[in-house]
Amino acid sequence: MAIKGKPRARRWKAAWVGVLYGVGLAPAVWQFHLGATGNLGADPVKTFELFLGLWAVRFLILTLAISPLRELFGVNLMRYRRALGLLCFSYAAMHFTVYVVLDQALMLSAILLDITKRPFIMLGMAALTLLVPLAATSNAFSIRRLGKNWLRLHRLIYLIAISVSIHFALATKVLSGEQYLYLGMIVLMLLYRVLRPYLKRHKRRDRTSPRDRLLSSHGRIVRADLLR
Numbered sequence: 001m002a003i004k005g006k007p008r009a010r011r012w013k014a015a016w017v018g019v020l021y022g023v024g025l026a027p028a029v030w031q032f033h034l035g036a037t038g039n040l041g042a043d044p045v046k047t048f049e050l051f052l053g054l055w056a057v058r059f060l061i062l063t064l065a066i067s068p069l070r071e072l073f074g075v076n077l078m079r080y081r082r083a084l085g086l087l088c089f090s091y092a093a094m095h096f097t098v099y100v101v102l103d104q105a106l107m108l109s110a111i112l113l114d115i116t117k118r119p120f121i122m123l124g125m126a127a128l129t130l131l132v133p134l135a136a137t138s139n140a141f142s143i144r145r146l147g148k149n150w151l152r153l154h155r156l157i158y159l160i161a162i163s164v165s166i167h168f169a170l171a172t173k174v175l176s177g178e179q180y181l182y183l184g185m186i187v188l189m190l191l192y193r194v195l196r197p198y199l200k201r202h203k204r205r206d207r208t209s210p211r212d213r214l215l216s217s218h219g220r221i222v223r224a225d226l227l228r
Contacts, residue, residue: 013079016079016080017079017080017083020080020083020084020087021083021086021087024059024083024084024087025087025090027051027055028052028055028090028091028094031048031051031052032048035047035048045098045102045103046103048098048102049095049098049099049102049103050171052091052092052094052095052098053091053092053095053124053168053171055091056088056091056092056095056164057164057168057182058182059084059085059087059088059091060088060160060161060164060186061182061185061186061189062084062088063081063084063085063088063157064157064161064186064189065185065189066078066080066081066084068189068192071196082138085134085135085138085157086135086138088131089131089132089134089135092124092127092128092131093128095124096124096125096128118170120166120167120170120171121167123163123164123166123167124163124164124167126163127160127163127164127167130156130159130160130163131160133153133156134153134154134156134157134160137150137153137154158190158193161186161189161190162190164186165183165186165187168182168183169183
């Protein structure tokens, strides 16, 4: 019974991941429909472009939140992290595509001129470039093939988060409450990443009983005496 239950559980997990992809991409499909039917206001291209960028930030935050949720609150959503990361990449790629194809009409001179006026665009491009190898290696084969290097590579997500935060903050002249909220959440999760080793060390010390700490300390003293 237990053996039969495992494949069924895996199928359910895969089904929920599929639902996440469907729900995650639904806003982009609906916004595209609104644009195609002339319901995105006076500047539909810019509205669509900003909309896609905003959702890329949202999925970046959700991806970054998976580890703190598990480690601080015991909420294990690790099975969804890959999907959330790929959705973040998908929205970032669509955001860039709309900017290059629809906003700038594939004119390199116009893009370069825009970059000189708004240098923060380069940070967005850099973040997308760094997301490419992460998306390309978000599979079981790459994890096995790269080993420990896979973890090192995927730590780029924190550099991406910094680049995206600056790009996101400078994209509008006046920051909205929502932007402040998202930026604050990214900053908190980056701070958690910096403090994480110290928190883990403190947690391990709390789990160690006073007797074990005393024995460990006594053992270090004995070894030190023997080395004299």
